[in-house]
Structure formats: C-alpha cells, structure tokens
Amino acid sequence: MASRELISYDTGATVKILKWVSPVFLGAYLIWALLPLFIMLMASFKDLLDAFTLPKPGQWGDVGVFFDFSPTITHYIALFAENNFGTYLFNSLVASVGSAMIAVTLGSMCAYSLSRTEFRGKKDLLFWIISTRMAPIVAVIVPLYAIFRSADLVGTLPGLILAFTTFNLPFAIWMLKGFFDGVPYAIEEAAQVDGNNRFQAFLMILPLVAPGIGAFVILCILFAWNDFLFATIIGSGGAKTLPAATKELVQPQNIDWGKIMAAGVVTTAPMIPLGLLVRRYLVAGLTMGAVKE
Amino acid sequence: MTIGSEKNIHPALSDQDWGYATISQTPTSVNPNPKKWFYFYLAAPAIILLAAITIYPFFWLIYMSFHKVGFGAVSDVFVGLKNFSRLFSDAKFIAGWGLLLKYSAICLTIQVLVGVALAVVLNNSRYEKPLITMFLMPMMVSPVVAGLLFYYLYNGTFGWYHWIFQSLGILGETSILGNSSTALYGIILVDVWQWTPLITLITLAGLKRVPQDQLEANMVDGAGSISNFFHISLPNIYPFLLIAILLRFMDNFRFIDAILVLTGGGPGNSTRLLPVYLFDVSFQFFKLGRGAAIAISLLIVTIILGMILVRVLEDPARKSTLAGDSDS
Numbered sequence: 001m002a003s004r005e006l007i008s009y010d011t012g013a014t015v016k017i018l019k020w021v022s023p024v025f026l027g028a029y030l031i032w033a034l035l036p037l038f039i040m041l042m043a044s045f046k047d048l049l050d051a052f053t054l055p056k057p058g059q060w061g062d063v064g065v066f067f068d069f070s071p072t073i074t075h076y077i078a079l080f081a082e083n084n085f086g087t088y089l090f091n092s093l094v095a096s097v098g099s100a101m102i103a104v105t106l107g108s109m110c111a112y113s114l115s116r117t118e119f120r121g122k123k124d125l126l127f128w129i130i131s132t133r134m135a136p137i138v139a140v141i142v143p144l145y146a147i148f149r150s151a152d153l154v155g156t157l158p159g160l161i162l163a164f165t166t167f168n169l170p171f172a173i174w175m176l177k178g179f180f181d182g183v184p185y186a187i188e189e190a191a192q193v194d195g196n197n198r199f200q201a202f203l204m205i206l207p208l209v210a211p212g213i214g215a216f217v218i219l220c221i222l223f224a225w226n227d228f229l230f231a232t233i234i235g236s237g238g239a240k241t242l243p244a245a246t247k248e249l250v251q252p253q254n255i256d257w258g259k260i261m262a263a264g265v266v267t268t269a270p271m272i273p274l275g276l277l278v279r280r281y282l283v284a285g286l287t288m289g290a291v292k293e
Numbered sequence: 294m295t296i297g298s299e300k301n302i303h304p305a306l307s308d309q310d311w312g313y314a315t316i317s318q319t320p321t322s323v324n325p326n327p328k329k330w331f332y333f334y335l336a337a338p339a340i341i342l343l344a345a346i347t348i349y350p351f352f353w354l355i356y357m358s359f360h361k362v363g364f365g366a367v368s369d370v371f372v373g374l375k376n377f378s379r380l381f382s383d384a385k386f387i388a389g390w391g392l393l394l395k396y397s398a399i400c401l402t403i404q405v406l407v408g409v410a411l412a413v414v415l416n417n418s419r420y421e422k423p424l425i426t427m428f429l430m431p432m433m434v435s436p437v438v439a440g441l442l443f444y445y446l447y448n449g450t451f452g453w454y455h456w457i458f459q460s461l462g463i464l465g466e467t468s469i470l471g472n473s474s475t476a477l478y479g480i481i482l483v484d485v486w487q488w489t490p491l492i493t494l495i496t497l498a499g500l501k502r503v504p505q506d507q508l509e510a511n512m513v514d515g516a517g518s519i520s521n522f523f524h525i526s527l528p529n530i531y532p533f534l535l536i537a538i539l540l541r542f543m544d545n546f547r548f549i550d551a552i553l554v555l556t557g558g559g560p561g562n563s564t565r566l567l568p569v570y571l572f573d574v575s576f577q578f579f580k581l582g583r584g585a586a587i588a589i590s591l592l593i594v595t596i597i598l599g600m601i602l603v604r605v606l607e608d609p610a611r612k613s614t615l616a617g618d619s620d621s
Contacts, residue, residue, distance in 0.1 A: 014519055022414040026424060029411060033428050036486065039453055040442050052451040057459035066453070110339035113332035116324045131599050132347045136546040138568045139588035139595075142575050143353035144346065166346045169339060184321040198331050226435035228550040233576075243437045247554060250441065257445055264438045275433035276426060283494045290536045290606050293498045 037268070044262040045071040051257055075262035083259070085245065085266065092225055092241040092267075094157055099164035100220035104213055107172025108180075112202060114173070115180035126174075130288065133170035137229045148234055155237030163234040164224040171223070171288075172216055178289045179212040180205075215281035218274050225271060242267040354592075357585035364579070376586035386587060389567035396477060396566055397545045400484045401538055407485070408492025409534070413522065415493070416500045425497070428490045436487070440554030443483045444470070447555075473563035476556050480564055483551050488541060495537045499530030532605065539602045546595055567591060 043051050050069035055062030079085040114122070144163070145154065153159030187208070188201040196204065206213070231244040240248075246263040249256060275282065284292045324332075358376050360369040380386045411428070415421045431439070446454035449468035458464040469479040503526045511521050549568045552558070558565035558573060565573070571591065575584035 015517065022418075025410065026414060026420075029407070030424065030427060032486070033431055033490070036439075036442055036446060037430060037434070039446065043445070054451055054453070054456050057456060060460060106339035106342065110336040113336035115322050117329065117332045118323055119329075127599070127603060129343065130603070131596060132343060134543050134547075134595055134599050135347075136568055136588075136591050136595060138547075138549065138571050138575075139591045140347075140350050140354065142581055142584060142588075143350035143357070146353065147346075147350060162346065165342070169343055173339060173343075181322045185324050186321070188324075202335070222433065226433075226437075228435065228437040243435045243550075246441065247437050250554075257451075260441055261445065264442055267438050268434050271433040271435070272430055275429065279426065279429070282429070282432075283498055286491055287495060287536055287540060290540075290602075291495050291498050291533055293494075293501075 039066075040261050040264050040268075042066070042069075043257065044075055044265045045069075045073065046258060047072050047074065048256075048258060051261075075256075075258040076266075079259055079262055079266065083245070083249070085242070085263065088240050088242050088245040089266065091157060091160070091235070091239050092243075095160040095164060095231075095235070095239065095241060096221045096224035098157070098161040099168050099224045100217045102161065102165050103168035103172040103220050104176070104217050107169055107216075108176050108206070108209070108213060109202075111173045111176035112180050115177050115183075116185065126177075129170045130174050133167055133174065133288070137167070141229060141233055145233055154234060155239055157239045160231065160235040160239045160241070163230040164227060166230075167227075168220040168223060171285075172220060175216050175285065175289050176209065176212060178284075179209040183208050212281070215278040216285065218278045219281065219285040222271055222275060225267075354585050354588055357581050358589055360582050362581035362585075372582065376582045377589075379583065380586055380590065385562060385565060385570055386567070388562060389565055389570040392477070392564070393545065393566040393568070396481060396484075397542050399478075399481050400488075400545070401541055403481070403485050404489045404492045404541065405534060405538065408489045409496050409530075411489070411493045412496035412500060413526075416497060421497075425490070425493065428493060431487045432490055434487065436548050436550035437554055439483055439487055440551030443479070443486075443551070444555050447479055470556055471560065473559075473561040476560055476563045480552050480555055483555065484545075488544075491541070492534070492537050495533050496530055499533035500526060503529045535605055536602065539598060539605070543595060543598050543602075546591060 046069045053065050053068075055065055114126070144166070148154050148159050148163070151159075153162065183205050187205055188198075191201040191204045192198065225241075226243065227241075228243045228247070231241040232247065235241055235244060242263070246260060246267055249260045249263060278285070280293060359371060359373060361372050361376075363369050415424060418424075434442075443454070446452045447468050447470050449455055449466065449471060452468065455464065455468050458469065459466075464475070469475045507525045507529075508521055511525050516524065545566075546568055549566070549572060552564060552566065552569055553572065556564040558569045567587070568591065571584055571587045574580050574587060
C-alpha cells in the first residue's frame, strides 16, 4: 500500500499530535476490550472471599489486591462434578455441530441451485430467505414453541438442532450462493462432457468452494453455540446447552460467582480460537456477505 | 470486470474474489439451458425445511394476534383487531419503542465514532493484525455470558467496574444497574464492548478500498491527511458504515439475552426495550394474543429495514464500491 509513504510527507502539527494520541487510544481500547475477559478468567480461579475483595473507592494504589490470591480450580471441578456441565458441554457440541452440518449441507445444495438458475420471483425468494434470518427470535418463538411441543421436540437434542437450523440455514444459503456465483458453469459442463452426471458434476465443483464451506460451518457453530433464547425455551429440560446452564447458576438466594465465571470461561474458551480461525471470513459472515475483506 | 482486463482471471482461482457482489448479471455461473427439475430437487429440502419452520409459525402468529389465546381447556376467543388497537393505549409498548430507538441511537453513535477512529488509527499500522485480533475477542463471547460477566463487574459491593466508576466519582453507592437513570447506560456499555470491533472491521475493509489515485490527487492539491480523511476516505466508506449501522440496528431487535440477564427490563421500566417487553408479555404474563400483536409490529419494522438493506446492497454504485472493483 502506498498510503504509508504518502502520510509520511505530512508534517502538520495536527498529525504530530495524532502520532502521540494514537498509541494511547489503542492502548486504552486494548484494556477496555480485554479487561472484562481477564477479570472473568481470574475470578474463575478465586475462592469466594478473594473474588469479593476490593480496595476502598478511590484507593488506586491498592489495585494489587486483585492479584493477591491463591488460585484454586474447585469451581471447575464443582461445575463438572455437581452441576452436570459435562452433559451440557456435550449438548452444546452436538446441537451446534449438528445444526451447522445440516445447514451447510442443505444450504450448499440450495445455494448451488439458486446460483445456476434464473427464474421469475428469484429475488423475492432470496429476500424471503434472508428475512427469515433477520426476524427477531422473540417474535417467532411462541408459535415455534407450540409447533415443537406438538411434535414432542421440546427438550430434545433433535429439537434444538432444528431450532438452531432456523437461523443457520438461511445464513448458509445466502453466504454460499455468493461462493457458487463465483464458479463458472463451464467447469461443470466440462465435467459432464467427461461422462459425469449432473450430481457428480456438482460434487466435483465442491472443492472449489471448500474454504467457504469450512468457514461457514465454523460460523454456524459459533452462532448456535452462543445462542440463548432457543437454548432456554426449546432446549429446556433435556437439552440444556452451556449458555442456558450458565444462566441457571444464577439463583435468587445464593449466587456462586466463582462457578458462574468458570462456566463463562468454559463457554467462551472454545469459541475464541474458532472465531479467530475464520477471521478472514468474519466480516463477510457478519454482514451477510455485503462487505468482504 | 471487463472482458480482457488482467483482473479477469478465473474467479475460482482468485483468492480475493468470492463473487458476493458480482451477482449482478454474472452469466458465467448460470446454466444457460437448465433442466429445471434437477435444481428444483436439489433446492427443495432446504426450502421445505425453511418454509416449515418459518411460514407456519408466521400464520400462527397472525392467528394468535386476532385471538385471546386460552390455555388447556379454555379455547381461543376471536377478538378482531382488539389486540392491535390496545397497543396504542399501552404506555409500555410506546415507551418500549422509544427505549429501543434511544438505546440503538446511543449504542451506534458510540460504536461508529470509536470504531471508525480505531480503524483509521489501525489502518496500515505495524500492529494492525495482532491488535485487531485482540479487539475482536469480545465478539466471540455468548451474549448471555457477556451479560453475566458485566452483572458481576457492575455489582455494587464487589464489582471491579463499579469500584472504578466510584473511584472516578461517576457513581455513588448504587450500582449502575440499580438506578433507573443510569441502567440504560449500563446495558449500552455491554453492547459497545461487544460490537464496536465489528464497526472497526467493516471500516478497515472500506479503508483498504479507498482509491489511491483520489488520495494522491487531493494531496497534489495541497491537502493534508486530515482533509484526505474527511473529503476522500469518509465518503468512500460511507456505504460500509450504512450497512454496519442497519445490521447492528436489526440485531438490537434480535438479541436481548444480555439485557434479560442484566436488568430484566428494570429498574422500573427503564430498560424495558420493546423486545424485552414482548418477552415479558409472552413468557411472564402469558398474554400470547397481545404478544403476537407486538411481535407483528416488530416484524413489520424488521422487514422494512431488511428491504432498505437489500436496496443498499443492490444499488449499483454502492455495489461496485463494496465489491472492491476499484481495488487493484
């Protein structure tokens, strides 16, 4: 990029001030972004007394008490031994991976077809697909719950997978269509001339969109894993996931913050590396493909 | 893309071009004489599944909105438009819309100002990659976990953020969530923490597409980098910001997890944004008919916003900017 050289020609006073202000601004934002996560991590290793120790208001010199504790892993042990977090971890894993797989499998078939054909009303169909993704979950969850209950799906993993698919499937279709649009039909035509049938030709171009498919599987897992409303309402009972179970640790009488922070760490820890893994596709994924990097 | 230009390499081979916005008349991906049934069968499972889990609930929602919904042995009673007409005299409904707009406006103002500033400072800096990676982390946190985490940080007796606010003299003894005049700002901070990096990412993507020749021309005219930002870069990243704002605004309709955990709408009704109120009407008071009417009002606004979004995406002038055709 040429812009760095261009900026260095600049010697105005404002630019000089900016040169000083920028690192301070970036440093301050870095603290603001990471401090809550850091406090959560530390609190998950503190026993109750240490977690509640604060200096007196205004005593900035005493901030050191934050680090003054002997780490313990009792909260993590308790989560898995007493609170069944092993099961919830399993539920989260199965429900999010399951819905991501269904969404991307059905989604890529549908996206491929939409990319290969032109027909009247295609724009409306696409708008309907994207609007199902944008609809507020609170608005549709009551009728959805009624349907799920009449099908005996409430509190079951298949039910939860289906519930997560309601937002992952339109996402997958919309995003993958963008990928298939970039693959010319001529490639399949050539494959068919070579004696493959249409379906084989479709399978043959899948490797071309594989990076996209992989990235969107991961993004779908992320959306499903972090979901809360479906997890509490559709999954309540037999298919509780980590976010729902974490929320349930908050009891009106006695809030065990150490455990809640540990549960927060367990819920968050796998998602940060996954999110960073698909970092390149993140902007596209979160803007429904409108902006790409 | 024009035929014969050096950019016209095979899209599948080009690492950069994913073809999102090159949808326009891209005939290369379309089968010129398709046998429709094959594509129809391939698309059918997804469309049928999507229809089953969206269209059916939608009609059910409309049905409920015209009824007083009963439970168990009590059957539904048709009440016509009463559920809707009562909304206009429902103070919490009107206040809910007001709060939703106020919350979104404050969140987005802070996020855009801070997010764009971060992007400008980060753009082409030596530490761009590692810093943006760390800034992104809050986005991966489940909203309900973020809510619980800030609930802990805001706590009036042992919360570190409360201690900081108190030490700075911003707050007294009561925590930020305990007072109806500050609670809204408490939930706004959580949203700002989680989603400012998205604006930064989108702006960064935009800044990389600002045409260098325009910047250079402006510099030849004697402009500095400040003027460059306001006169060249900002107009160029405007479509990116518009999309970011629309998407974040719609997400405020969708995600109330953190608010439910942090305040549940209180104290008083100071954080009872419309989606939170809808949640209460349906799941606390079980007034499903009235809830459906509120839900429909929310859906209508979402659909209008969605149409604006699609219009922005399909505007040819913006599309070419977003697709990065000016990029080289």
